[in-house]
Amino acid sequence: MQKSNKAILKDIKAVLEFYQALGFERLPLKTIQDTGYKIQDTKSCTMNHASCIVHRASPLNSGQKETALKELRDEIGDCQRCKLSKGRKNLVFGEGSVDAEIMFIGEGPGEEEDIQGRPFVGKAGQLLTSLITKMGFKREDVYIGNIVKCRPSFNRDPEDDEINACLPFIEKQVEIISPKVIVSLGRISTQTLIGMKTPISKIRGHFHTFNDIPLMPTFHPAYLLRNPKDKWLVWEDAQKVLERLNK
Numbered sequence: 743m744q745k746s747n748k749a750i751l752k753d754i755k756a757v758l759e760f761y762q763a764l765g766f767e768r769l770p771l772k773t774i775q776d777t778g779y780k781i782q783d784t785k786s787c788t789m790n791h792a793s794c795i796v797h798r799a800s801p802l803n804s805g806q807k808e809t810a811l812k813e814l815r816d817e818i819g820d821c822q823r824c825k826l827s828k829g830r831k832n833l834v835f836g837e838g839s840v841d842a843e844i845m846f847i848g849e850g851p852g853e854e855e856d857i858q859g860r861p862f863v864g865k866a867g868q869l870l871t872s873l874i875t876k877m878g879f880k881r882e883d884v885y886i887g888n889i890v891k892c893r894p895s896f897n898r899d900p901e902d903d904e905i906n907a908c909l910p911f912i913e914k915q916v917e918i919i920s921p922k923v924i925v926s927l928g929r930i931s932t933q934t935l936i937g938m939k940t941p942i943s944k945i946r947g948h949f950h951t952f953n954d955i956p957l958m959p960t961f962h963p964a965y966l967l968r969n970p971k972d973k974w975l976v977w978e979d980a981q982k983v984l985e986r987l988n989k
């Protein structure tokens with residue numbers, strides 16, 4: 743069914759407000775024309791778009807996914823598998839919809855996340871939530887996790903032994919949720935998931951795969967807080983993700 747003019751205007755308004763929030767004075771029109779920005783609810787869509795068929799053919803139903811995630815959380819327990827357990831206040835398992843089409847994977851919890859036991863709830867998290875909203879989703883529609891589930895002290899990078907100890911858990915979460923697209927946030931997440939040491943600035947914006955799932959690397963929201971001029975690059979990456987979902 744064709745969108746009404748009112749709905750189209752609402753979509754355009756949402757995009758303009760996003761650019762305004764990012765501090766743009768001029769609109770990068772070429773980007774929008776190139777990508778044909780549109781939002782589609784593949785969960786409820788009854789048409790035979792490829793993405794909707796794949797979604798409906800998901801191997802686990804929602805209840806089975808919830809059970810599997812709970813079992814995984816139980817298996818992790820009061821994890822002492824690496825030295826990050828020593829400094830944590832709370833283990834940050836991850837959160838969101840078990841039927842998420844998009845899974846955002848960051849590096850590890852920061853101070854606020856460690857306190858609350860939830861991923862991306864500090865300033866960088868607010869930026870991520872804003873991006874998710876402007877992509878046409880609610881935060882609770884997507885799934886958000888990290889490579890390591892406990893906070894590295896002083897927000898240092900997680901070390902290889904810590905990543906290796908924790909990686910099987912996020913791998914399992916990806917397998918259970920089976921998203922249509924993964925967005926890896928920042929260098930650590932991207933390099934870990936695609937197994938390449940290429941700088942994030944060179945690798946972002948191009949699809950890779952993780953266990954046969956398309957993966958879009960982009961900058962970490964914490965980087966964007968320090969380098970707001972690069973927000974438009976993340977929005978370009980987000981539009982490629984939306985394009986992929988609408989295929």
Ligand code: SF4
Nearest residue numbers: 821824827891892908
């Ligand atoms: S970071 Fe992962 S492996 Fe290390 S203690 Fe926390 S949950 Fe366990």
